[in-house]
Amino acid sequence: MRISKKEWNKLKKKEKLLKKAAAILRVEEKDLPRVVERFQKEIKEMEEKLK
Amino acid sequence: MITKKELIGIFQKNPERYWKVKLFDDLGFKRKQCKNCGKFFWTLSDQETCNDSTCKPYKFINKPVTKKPLNIFKTWKVIQKFFVDNGHIPLKRYPTVCRWYPLYFTIAGIVNFYRIDENGDLDWEFPANPSILLQPSLRFNDIPNVGLNSKSFTCFGMIQQTSLFDGKNGYWKDKCIELDFNLLTKVFKIKPEEINFIEDVWIGHGAFGSSLEYHVQGIELGNAVFTEFMGTPSNYREMKEKIIDMGAGWERFTWITQGTPTCYDAAFGPVLKKMKKFCDFKYDKKLFLNYAKISGKVNLDEYSDLNIALSKVATQLGISVGELKKSIEPLQALYSVADHTRALVFALADGGLPSNVAGGYNLRVILRRALSFIDKFKWNLNIQDVVNWHIQYLKKMFPELEEKKDEINKILEVEIKRYKNTKERISRIIESLSGKTPTQEELIKLYDSEGITPEQLGIEASSDFYARVTERHMVEKKEEEKIALDISGLPKTKILYYDDVCNFRAKVLKVAGNFVVLDQTAFYPTSGGQEHDTGYINGCKVVDVIKLHSVIIHKIEPCNVKEGQIVECKVDKKRREILKKHHTAIHIVNGAARKILGFHVHQHGAEKTEEKARIDITHFESLTEEQEEKIEEIANQIVEKALPIKKFVMKRGEAEKKYGFEIYAGGYIPSRELRIVEIKGYDVEACGGLHCNNTKEVGFIKILRTKRVADGLVRIEIKAGDIALSYLKEKEKILKEVAKKLKVKEEKVPEAVKKLFEDWKKKRKLLKKLRKRIGQNANIEKRVE
Numbered sequence: 001m002r003i004s005k006k007e008w009n010k011l012k013k014k015e016k017l018l019k020k021a022a023a024i025l026r027v028e029e030k031d032l033p034r035v036v037e038r039f040q041k042e043i044k045e046m047e048e049k050l051k
Numbered sequence: 052m053i054t055k056k057e058l059i060g061i062f063q064k065n066p067e068r069y070w071k072v073k074l075f076d077d078l079g080f081k082r083k084q085c086k087n088c089g090k091f092f093w094t095l096s097d098q099e100t101c102n103d104s105t106c107k108p109y110k111f112i113n114k115p116v117t118k119k120p121l122n123i124f125k126t127w128k129v130i131q132k133f134f135v136d137n138g139h140i141p142l143k144r145y146p147t148v149c150r151w152y153p154l155y156f157t158i159a160g161i162v163n164f165y166r167i168d169e170n171g172d173l174d175w176e177f178p179a180n181p182s183i184l185l186q187p188s189l190r191f192n193d194i195p196n197v198g199l200n201s202k203s204f205t206c207f208g209m210i211q212q213t214s215l216f217d218g219k220n221g222y223w224k225d226k227c228i229e230l231d232f233n234l235l236t237k238v239f240k241i242k243p244e245e246i247n248f249i250e251d252v253w254i255g256h257g258a259f260g261s262s263l264e265y266h267v268q269g270i271e272l273g274n275a276v277f278t279e280f281m282g283t284p285s286n287y288r289e290m291k292e293k294i295i296d297m298g299a300g301w302e303r304f305t306w307i308t309q310g311t312p313t314c315y316d317a318a319f320g321p322v323l324k325k326m327k328k329f330c331d332f333k334y335d336k337k338l339f340l341n342y343a344k345i346s347g348k349v350n351l352d353e354y355s356d357l358n359i360a361l362s363k364v365a366t367q368l369g370i371s372v373g374e375l376k377k378s379i380e381p382l383q384a385l386y387s388v389a390d391h392t393r394a395l396v397f398a399l400a401d402g403g404l405p406s407n408v409a410g411g412y413n414l415r416v417i418l419r420r421a422l423s424f425i426d427k428f429k430w431n432l433n434i435q436d437v438v439n440w441h442i443q444y445l446k447k448m449f450p451e452l453e454e455k456k457d458e459i460n461k462i463l464e465v466e467i468k469r470y471k472n473t474k475e476r477i478s479r480i481i482e483s484l485s486g487k488t489p490t491q492e493e494l495i496k497l498y499d500s501e502g503i504t505p506e507q508l509g510i511e512a513s514s515d516f517y518a519r520v521t522e523r524h525m526v527e528k529k530e531e532e533k534i535a536l537d538i539s540g541l542p543k544t545k546i547l548y549y550d551d552v553c554n555f556r557a558k559v560l561k562v563a564g565n566f567v568v569l570d571q572t573a574f575y576p577t578s579g580g581q582e583h584d585t586g587y588i589n590g591c592k593v594v595d596v597i598k599l600h601s602v603i604i605h606k607i608e609p610c611n612v613k614e615g616q617i618v619e620c621k622v623d624k625k626r627r628e629i630l631k632k633h634h635t636a637i638h639i640v641n642g643a644a645r646k647i648l649g650f651h652v653h654q655h656g657a658e659k660t661e662e663k664a665r666i667d668i669t670h671f672e673s674l675t676e677e678q679e680e681k682i683e684e685i686a687n688q689i690v691e692k693a694l695p696i697k698k699f700v701m702k703r704g705e706a707e708k709k710y711g712f713e714i715y716a717g718g719y720i721p722s723r724e725l726r727i728v729e730i731k732g733y734d735v736e737a738c739g740g741l742h743c744n745n746t747k748e749v750g751f752i753k754i755l756r757t758k759r760v761a762d763g764l765v766r767i768e769i770k771a772g773d774i775a776l777s778y779l780k781e782k783e784k785i786l787k788e789v790a791k792k793l794k795v796k797e798e799k800v801p802e803a804v805k806k807l808f809e810d811w812k813k814k815r816k817l818l819k820k821l822r823k824r825i826g827q828n829a830n831i832e833k834r835v836e
Contacts, residue, residue, distance in 0.1 A: 003751070003776060005687075005691065008687075008751050008776075008779075011776075011779040011780070011782070011783055012753070012779065014779070014782060014783045014786050014797060015753075015779055015782040015783070015786075017786055017797060017798060017800050017801055018782050018785055018786040018789070018800070020801040021786075021789065021800045021801040021804040024801065024804050024805050024808055025804060025808060029782060029785060030785060032785060032789050032804075033785060033788045033789050033792060036789055036792050036793060036804065036807065037792060039807050039808065039811050040792065040807070042811060043807070043810055043811050043814055046811075046814040046815065046817075046818050047814065049818055050814065050817060050818060050821065
């Protein structure tokens with residue numbers, strides 16, 4: 001697997017974005033999709049209740 | 052194991068063989084037994100007691116031996132000239148921080164010339180013969196005596212006279228004592244009858260011999276060790292090449308020419324004068340002078356209780372122990388601050404770092420001890436000023452100290468801040484003690500866990516407190532690997548892994564349970580932090596590879612392999628390549644970290660696995676995000692430069708001379724020849740691991756995280772090459788998934804997550820509020836009903 005520096009930096013940037021996002025919810029990066037989904041679900045449920 | 056005392060007893064059955072030299076016969080030295088201490092000594096006078104400081108006062112105080120006082124620089128100049136004129140090659144000093152197993156610090160000049168190999172044997176190497184060297188040395192087992200007996204230091208200059216005698220080259224006892232006698236009488240003009248040679252022995256690691264200490268007017272100036280036996284006194288052989296190892300006190304020679312009250316006054320010169328001025332130091336000079344003359348009798352190695360140690364001296368001075376203590380304590384403290392700061396100057400300049408681990412522990416102890424003294428006596432003294440005064444004074448002889456000044460100060464700043472922070476915890480601890488005085492064990496525990504000194508708690512520690520806390524950190528102790536396999540009689544395994552071999556045939560030399568020893572192997576054993584290779588021996592899976600001394604042992608899954616059989620072996624090439632990349636990446640990161648953080652960065656430990664690698668570097672604080680990024684950037688620049696990675700074998704002495712002691716990573720066991728791995732301009736290490744041929748082969752390096760794992764140790768975790776790429780690709784996948792769920796572009800993910808979280812919090816709050824209101828309304832309705 002060879003990769004250019006440009007591509008490498010692009011990947012690093014994405015990793016940083018993910019790290020930043022995971023830090024907001026204080027979860028591990030690998031858990032972020034699941035946690036985001038849970039938050040979305042709970043928001044929806046709360047919206048229903050608020051109606 | 053025979054003790055030193057027992058060995059002296061054995062040698063004393065034949066003193067002519069072990070101690071008598073030609074000079075004694077030529078000049079008519081007589082052998083006598085000291086009526087006070089019982090030691091045997093050689094003298095030209097009719098004295099009944101020897102010249103040891105426990106038997107004689109320091110006679111030269113106020114009556115120096117030379118007409119002109121010499122400062123430390125002039126003292127060394129005349130001594131060096133004398134030995135050079137007598138055919139000795141002058142050597143440059145070695146670092147005070149050793150780095151090689153099992154020592155952390157250079158405790159004497161002679162340790163520069165030997166290493167302890169992996170079998171525990173001494174391996175000698177002399178860069179010149181005969182030679183003369185001034186070696187700054189560090190010892191932390193005499194801390195309580197510093198400042199008290201006028202002569203003990205944690206940092207002292209050892210004048211190292213060395214000769215390797217093989218019958219033709221070098222010289223042996225007669226010439227050694229003749230030279231030392233001439234140095235004393237002709238250069239320092241000491242009267243022959245004032246010199247004593249006291250019989251003693253030296254038992255070192257794997258070698259021993261008799262020795263003659265030379266004492267003048269109450270002070271031991273030098274000790275000539277005649278190392279002629281290899282092994283231990285109970286199991287030894289005579290060495291073919293015998294070693295003269297004479298160590299003399301640089302500061303002590305200076306002292307006898309100045310006749311100052313203490314050796315510290317002579318050694319620290321203007322530094323001590325400035326310290327006294329800043330502290331507005333006042334003391335009973337007459338009483339102290341009288342004390343100083345007999346202070347050699349105070350020895351806290353013998354008495355751990357200071358009161359007992361001082362009682363004899365107090366009686367002799369006609370005052371109470373309490374009065375004496377009150378009078379000398381501030382001076383002892385002042386001298387200790389001067390000594391400890393000088394030790395820190397050399398140690399930090401040579402790459403040492405105060406911490407809670409290994410040798411760094413001792414450096415923190417002396418720094419905190421010095422700071423505690425300043426606090427205790429409320430002196431207007433800044434410890435960094437003292438450090439800088441030392442550098443200013445010593446720089447003409449040790450210019451490297453000046454070069455490292457800024458970094459020394461930076462390290463001290465962090466350490467002093469840490470010491471001050473502990474003060475905040477002190478009131479809490481005093482409260483928890485509720486009036487009880489902690490035991491010595493509790494005080495040691497408190498120092499270990501909180502870094503709080505007894506002085507900070509206002510408690511007088513026992514005089515051996517600092518010796519007790521430091522003794523556990525003087526040498527590194529390694530545990531022998533426990534394998535149920537007797538390797539005695541097996542030949543050294545021929546190594547094939549440095550030749551990039553993966554498929555090979557070998558003869559089975561020994562089988563014991565799941566362990567197999569071959570005559571040759573390409574399986575790399577776990578060592579230097581690099582995990583072992585895996586693969587197959589005759590189709591049987593190799594699950595572990597261990598090196599025991601020079602024999603490599605393979606642990607395999609149950610298999611029918613027999614001794615004498617020729618087996619087909621195959622190393623897992625994919626795993627090997629990953630481990631090679633991770634190992635090389637660690638060298639690159641080490642070099643990058645030094646570039647960014649400073650010369651004090653040193654590899655304390657490392658681990659290289661298939662999944663990732665880590666390096667623990669010596670550094671005094673956590674890394675900032677910026678530092679982490681910079682290290683990664685430099686590391687990847689090194690990768691992109693496609694620098695050749697040179698691997699070659701070099702003689703130990705030559706390698707140390709060319710590259711310095713930085714080549715040794717923490718706990719490295721140097722042998723006669725070293726395998727050097729060099730990435731020019733960035734990193735040179737003595738390393739037995741497997742490496743790429745070119746930095747580009749490593750592929751990009753990714754720092755996963757950095758963490759302060761212990762005081763003075765920062766862990767950097769990395770992935771390299773394809774493993775790093777897979778890691779980032781996985782992160783990219785996750786980010787893509789999150790972006791999809793949030794229906795935003797990838798770069799907007801953090802923003803969207805934040806918005807999501809805010810939205811969730813807002814809705815939750817609203818719902819809570821609503822529920823509360825509904826609850827209140829229900830209550831009102833109930834009440835109305």
